[in-house]
Structures are given as C-alpha cells and as structure tokens.
Amino acid sequence: MxxxxxxxxxxxxxxxxxxxxxxxxxxxxxxxxxxxxxxxxxxxxxxxxxxxxxxxxxxxxxxxxxxxxxxxxxxxxGYDTLALNTLVKRGTISAIGDEIGVGKESVVHEAVKEPELSFGEPQGVILKFHREGRTSFKSVKRTRSHLEGKEHFSWIYAARLAAKREAAIIKELYPDVSVPKLLDNNRHALVMDVAKGTLLYKTKLEDPEWFLNEILRQVALVYEKGYIHSDLSEYNIFVNENGVQFIDWPQYVEVSHPHAEELLERDVTNVLKHFKRKYQIDKDTKEIISEIMNN
Incomplete structure (x- = not known):
C-alpha cells in the first residue's frame, strides 16, 4: 500500500x-x-x-x-520509493492521496503538486505507477512488441519501459489530441494533469451522438499523427462538457504496425458497442474505419 x-x-x-x-x-x-x-x-x-x-x-x-x-x-x-524520492526532490509532488484506480498493470493515486515559487494554490495531479511484469514476464513479452527480443529483463525494466513509452506518446500527442498533460516521468511513475470529467462507462450522456462523433474525431486525429491507441474502450475515455480525453497509452502502436488495421478496428468496435448498448446508436464499423484510414 x-x-x-x-x-x-x-x-x-x-x-x-x-x-x-x-x-x-x-x-x-x-x-x-x-x-x-x-x-x-x-x-x-x-x-x-x-x-x-x-x-x-x-x-x-x-x-x-x-x-x-x-x-x-x-x-x-522499494521501486516506488526511489521514484517518489526523485519526484519529491524535483518538486513534482508534495503529497499523495487516495488510490483511485488499480489494474493488472498500473496503480493510480491522487497527488498534490506545490505551486512554483510558492505562488498560487497547490495543484491536484495524478500519480501513476506502472506494474507491467508483476504477474508474468512471458505474458508481458508476448503482448508488448517493444519487449520482443529481450533475453534478460526484470519486472522493473518492463514497468520503466512502459512508463517511458506512455510518457513519450502523451508528449507527442498533447495538445493536438485531447489527453491529460504530462508533468513528469521517473522510472515507472508518471505525473499528469487530472483528466477532466468522468469515465464514459459511468456517465449518462444527454447528447450521446455528439460525444460519439467527438470520440471518433479524436481517434482520427491520433491516426493522422501516426498512432493507434489499441486498448480504447469506455473504461479509459473521460467525458466532460467540452469534449473527451483519452488515457492509458502504454499499448499504443504506430500505424505501420503489421496489425494496425485490426487494432484500430478493435478500438472503434469497443466504442461503438458501448454506444449501441447504452444509447441504441448504430454506426457501420467498416465505414468509420475507412474514413479514418483514408482521410
């Protein structure tokens, strides 16, 4: 804990x-x-x-x-301690709050960042610890293309590399794509702005058609930049009155990936299934994929 x-x-x-x-x-x-x-x-x-x-x-x-x-x-x-020591020394965080999310490959906490030069109010931020490799190194290597060919690696290598990848893609996408701003990265830990709004699966939307179109627009923007989220669903999309934000990027792939179209289709299908199930909105998956890839 x-x-x-x-x-x-x-x-x-x-x-x-x-x-x-x-x-x-x-x-x-x-x-x-x-x-x-x-x-x-x-x-x-x-x-x-x-x-x-x-x-x-x-x-x-x-x-x-x-x-x-x-x-x-x-x-x-112990690894959490080393990351915390660095983040505290840098002034990136000054306090840690409640655990707000936990999964097979990460743990997410609320945290506080003190204002620079002691001016202004403390800022609420998100502190995410990657946990790749916690259960099975073989499983992680099989599902992460960036680990292929690595004969020796420890769980800290897998977790650190996943955090580094996620930090890199967030910096690449922000602010053109709607993702939380990255504030710092050390070892297996990321510090980010708090995502705006609430998770899609928890939300009852008043204008679901607009939000669906906005999500698909963001997917297209990501694709234009040369990437695919490849793990997108209602569980990592935040919605707010102004739009949406995508989180959880360690599994992203480039559009040149041999299974890029399959992964893009999976992302779009996940989103469309949610809106069809919850709001009875039905769109053609193949048509949307074609529009995204040929835009």
Missing part, C-alpha cells in the same frame, strides 16, 4: 536509498543482484549492509535469496 511506502520513505536515510539504487542498477544485469555488487556500489561494510538489507526485506522493499548465491531484488515498494 502506498500509505505504508510513504510512511517508510519518511523514515529512510541516504544509505537505505543507496542500497535500493544499487539493486536497481544491478538488476540490469542480474536476476538476483549479488551482495558483493551491492557492497561495491554503496561502499557499506558487510555488517552495515546486512543490517540495512534485513530492515528493507522486513519492510517489503527488497527480497532476497541464498540459492545459488546470496542475491537481492528490489520489490515494488
């Missing part, structure tokens, strides 16, 4: 953070980072390192093994 991470983060010292950072670096090369490598990076004595590691393991920041050698991995809470 993030509340536990925040509490422990406040109690940690520079040595704890150096150990976590050392394990993070080592996991680029090892599944289990040898204790000797951590000692070299941190420059701690064996006894100091052993004492600190026991505490980090007890607090679910690190996990260890003795087979086939003494080695360690950073755990989710």
């Amino acid at each position: 993030i509340d536990d991470v925040v509490k422990l983060f406040k109690e940690m010292d520079s040595k704890d953070l150096r150990i976590l950072a050392g394990i993070e670096i080592g996991m680029k090369h090892f599944e289990w980072v040898p204790a000797e490598d951590i000692m070299k990076y941190t420059r701690l004595s064996h006894s100091d390192l052993e004492f600190k590691l026991k505490k980090l393991i007890r607090n679910n920041m690190v996990i260890g093994t003795n087979q086939p050698y003494e080695g360690y991995q950073i755990y989710f809470d």
Whole structure:
C-alpha cells in the first residue's frame, strides 16, 4: 500500500536509498543482484549492509535469496520509493492521496503538486505507477512488441519501459489530441494533469451522438499523427462538457504496425458497442474505419 511506502520513505536515510539504487542498477544485469555488487556500489561494510538489507526485506522493499548465491531484488515498494524520492526532490509532488484506480498493470493515486515559487494554490495531479511484469514476464513479452527480443529483463525494466513509452506518446500527442498533460516521468511513475470529467462507462450522456462523433474525431486525429491507441474502450475515455480525453497509452502502436488495421478496428468496435448498448446508436464499423484510414 502506498500509505505504508510513504510512511517508510519518511523514515529512510541516504544509505537505505543507496542500497535500493544499487539493486536497481544491478538488476540490469542480474536476476538476483549479488551482495558483493551491492557492497561495491554503496561502499557499506558487510555488517552495515546486512543490517540495512534485513530492515528493507522486513519492510517489503527488497527480497532476497541464498540459492545459488546470496542475491537481492528490489520489490515494488522499494521501486516506488526511489521514484517518489526523485519526484519529491524535483518538486513534482508534495503529497499523495487516495488510490483511485488499480489494474493488472498500473496503480493510480491522487497527488498534490506545490505551486512554483510558492505562488498560487497547490495543484491536484495524478500519480501513476506502472506494474507491467508483476504477474508474468512471458505474458508481458508476448503482448508488448517493444519487449520482443529481450533475453534478460526484470519486472522493473518492463514497468520503466512502459512508463517511458506512455510518457513519450502523451508528449507527442498533447495538445493536438485531447489527453491529460504530462508533468513528469521517473522510472515507472508518471505525473499528469487530472483528466477532466468522468469515465464514459459511468456517465449518462444527454447528447450521446455528439460525444460519439467527438470520440471518433479524436481517434482520427491520433491516426493522422501516426498512432493507434489499441486498448480504447469506455473504461479509459473521460467525458466532460467540452469534449473527451483519452488515457492509458502504454499499448499504443504506430500505424505501420503489421496489425494496425485490426487494432484500430478493435478500438472503434469497443466504442461503438458501448454506444449501441447504452444509447441504441448504430454506426457501420467498416465505414468509420475507412474514413479514418483514408482521410
């Protein structure tokens, strides 16, 4: 739980953070980072390192093994701590609020960003931690084209790369496409503006035809820029009085992807099914796909 991470983060010292950072670096090369490598990076004595590691393991920041050698991995809470440390130092966030979303591959929290130069009011923001690789590395590699061909990768690599990809596409699309503005990215964490409105599946629209057309217009804008969301549905579209916003971009593909048309059709079909089921609006999927691709 993030509340536990925040509490422990406040109690940690520079040595704890150096150990976590050392394990993070080592996991680029090892599944289990040898204790000797951590000692070299941190420059701690064996006894100091052993004492600190026991505490980090007890607090679910690190996990260890003795087979086939003494080695360690950073755990989710530990990686969250490293990201939080950087984001706080940068002034991107100053407080973390409630968990507002959790899925197989991410956890989303409310957070607060202090105003620059102490002028103005604190800003509510969204803090998203990627969790790719938490359940199955093989599954993640199979469903993420950007991980193909990677013989060695850890869950932190998968999560960090997913966050980096999502940050890159949001910066590429904003502000031409209606997506929340990216404020910062560190490791597996993203900080963004709060999406405007409410999620489509939770909303009863007074003018559903207009909103459907606006969603399809945004899909077309994304396609014009050379991309496809590839995971679009009523669960990651926000609607508000002025329009819509798309969130959750780590699975995007370029229009040159070999399955681009299939993925575009899936996105459009998901949206059309929702509007047909909830508002009895019926549109021809093939016709819409043709308009988007040939516009």
